[in-house]
């Protein structure tokens with residue numbers, strides 16, 4: 271047994287920024303604080319895009335290609351038989367589900383209107399029917415996101431009872447393991463990609479809500 275680096279600095283930061291952003295987006299959406307909703311939405315879109323890019327060029331444990339596994343491996347993981355550093359095959363399915371649901375929420379948001387004053391930035395380019403459809407997906411998909419979060423937290427608690435402290439690994443980035451050290455990349459590269467994407471999105475769509483927010 272030795273210390274193995276599992277999560278780079280970006281994956282760790284990404285996770286808690288994602289949790290924070292979703293909290294802000296949920297409350298601001300429900301309360302109708304749409305300037306805050308939009309600015310946070312663009313930041314989260316930049317964060318998710320940076321995570322997807324990191325999934326191609328980043329550390330081995332961040333790779334998107336590792337997230338798709340044969341169903342037999344998922345069953346093995348659920349039985350506790352599979353061991354690897356990073357997301358196991360069942361956890362990987364959960365991650366894919368999160369990415370799909372969150373991206374769907376972000377993209378439909380761009381086409382959603384409050385029917386009074388505020389339009390998502392892409393509403394003007396599409397038909398009213400499409401805006402209606404995007405709005406209804408935006409309203410219902412949030413329930414699937416909440417269900418996925420509940421399942422995610424239950425799974426983490428279940429692993430804790432089985433003696434695996436996944437939260438500690440996510441906080442410290444390291445775990446005790448006899449398995450081989452995965453190839454890691456420096457997380458700051460991904461933070462720079464995130465900052466650049468956030469700057470582009472804020473410049474493109476976020477100047478108006480941001481100026482109203484800080485005025």
Ligand code: HEM
Pocket residue numbers: 281284285288289292293321332356357358361365368369419422423426436437438440
């Ligand atoms: C808004 C709520 C949450 C969302 C949307 C969420 C989403 C995610 C995602 C997408 C990942 C994969 C990270 C990646 O590869 O980039 C992940 C991993 C993880 N999350 Fe969360 N999470 C949430 C809340 C929590 C909470 C409250 C905890 C702890 C109590 C937690 C503990 C973990 C752990 C330990 C992992 C690593 C799992 C593994 O070892 O495979 N998450 N989460």
Ligand code: HEM
Pocket residue numbers: 292295296298299300304307308311312314372375376377378379380381382383384385388389390391408409412
């Ligand atoms: C993952 C990211 C997002 C989450 C979790 C989220 C969540 C929500 C929630 C919970 C509501 C309230 C829905 C309701 O009243 O039933 C809402 C409304 C809204 N969202 Fe989002 N949203 C996200 C991203 C975005 C983005 C990126 C935009 C556009 C830039 C956007 C535009 C809107 C608009 C215009 C409304 C008001 C709809 C209305 O009043 O009927 N959202 N969002």
